[in-house]
Amino acid sequence: MEHSTATRALAALGHGTRLSIFRLLVQAGHGGKLAGEIGQALALPGATLSFHLKELAAAGLVTAEQRGRAICYRANFDSMNGLLDYLTENCCAGDQSCQATGRC
Template structure:
């Protein structure tokens, strides 16, 4: 991953509503949720939700698919894991079992 993509992805979730949307989609699993379900769950108006979904989609953190007249959104787990790997690839200068409760686990 290059730094420009990392910045784009991080900036897309550096906003309260978008972070909440992304987290609910991660929790929903690969089937995702309809836009209406996301809006209802988080109490976000449709027009505002659309803007946030566009930003997350543009960053590659979510995917969308149309089923009949509904659009379903799901987390892009590959992109999420790639971002996490990028952030931790040089964790603790390569020292094994560093950090709180060995959360980093460098290889």
């Protein structure tokens, strides 16, 4: 992952509402959630939800699929895992105990 891509993703997740939306979509798994379900779960008006979903999509963190008159949103797990890999790429300067446990 490039530094600029990571910066965009982190900036998008740096807003509380967008972080809540993203976490909800991660919990939903690969099936995702319809826009109306997201709005209802987080008590967000449609325009506000649409704005935040657009920002997450621009950062590559969510994908959208038209389902008739509704839109289904999904977390982009490849992008999420790429961001996590980027953040931990040189964790603890290669300390083997850190790499073995996945924790520092």
